[in-house]
Amino acid sequence: MTVDEILDAVATAAPEIRSGLPGRRTKTDEQNVSGERQLAADVWADELLGERIGAIDGVGHYASEEREDVEQVGEGHLVAVDPLDGSSNLLSNNPMGTIVGVYDDDIPTTGRSLVAAAYVLYGPITTMVVARDGAVTEYVVEDGKRRDVGAVSLPEDPTVYGFGGRVTDWPPAVEEYVTEIEAELKLRYGGAMIADVSQVLTYGGIFAYPMLQSRPSGKLRLLFEGAPIAFIVETAGGSSSNGAMSLLDVEATSVHQRTPVFVGNDDLVDRLEARV
Incomplete structure (x- = not known):
């Protein structure tokens, strides 16, 4: 209730x-x-x-x-x-x-x-x-x-991707991954996580706000953004990751703890984890 x-x-x-x-x-x-x-x-x-x-x-x-x-x-x-x-x-x-x-x-x-x-x-x-x-x-x-x-279920054939942060601030592995998938997917990034995740849930693909060279822990907050969105995407049939494990397994030990966020189709998240 x-x-x-x-x-x-x-x-x-x-x-x-x-x-x-x-x-x-x-x-x-x-x-x-x-x-x-x-x-x-x-x-x-x-x-x-x-x-x-x-x-x-x-x-x-x-x-x-x-x-x-x-x-x-x-x-x-x-x-x-x-x-x-x-x-x-x-x-x-x-x-x-x-x-x-x-x-x-x-x-x-x-x-x-x-x-x-x-x-x-x-x-x-x-x-x-x-x-x-x-x-x-x-x-x-x-x-x-x-x-x-x-x-809502994540489409099996992914169509879109969107990555936040400045490209020049991405770690090389992230930049290489994006170069790889941009030949397969359409760029959709609007600067609001919710709008970009909605695109992924509708069309399939991957959304990320990755770890940055200037900010290794990323920008998004685990408790407010990372874990709830991971819960939605995983329940819809997709995957989530902080680069190493499901976001649902990352422990929030402080209120405003930050985390890299990757959510989307299983294969795209698996490929990302293999690179970073």
Whole structure:
């Protein structure tokens, strides 16, 4: 019941978040714990989701990419949220989303303790993709309600790829891998993880934000982004990796721990691991 309530709370908040974006495109004077200057939309979406999710019985802790520490709000699940993934796209009016992971454990933990993960994509329409109980389902969100539009499974024939980070900052092995697959796949990269992962789930392929020469641990946060997205992609029939193992097996020992992220079709992830 608690998981349903969490997912319903996110779906209910989604139209409010989307409708509130136009007036919140400016940057605040504050930085989040990752050193990124926050948009007004980041702060507002976090406050809205924190209030709604924190009020649910069965939620013990609320963790957000926009907050330094995990907040205890009751007893039960740890809910980790990236309130506005790809918020830098707001200035250029490109897609962004919300990511939610529901863990049956507290930090330290791994993605194996996830009981559900979901993302909302604010694209031409608002959709919500949910992984739980061994299945992935896509919903269209209308008036704060979820309408089931079918099961999601990763296509067997991959079509697209998207890699984040500056090419000049990629390790040589990553650059060699991308050179290899760009002859097979179409480039699709929009600067918001959710939009790029949605492309992979729709058409097959691989999304990555790799380890960088200047940042060996990568950019994305394990608890908020890496593990929940890995849970969705693996449940849909794909694979995930940090370059050496499934992202679901990587232990999060701190709230804002970073990790390289590779998710997509099995063969593409296996080939990547063989190179890096």
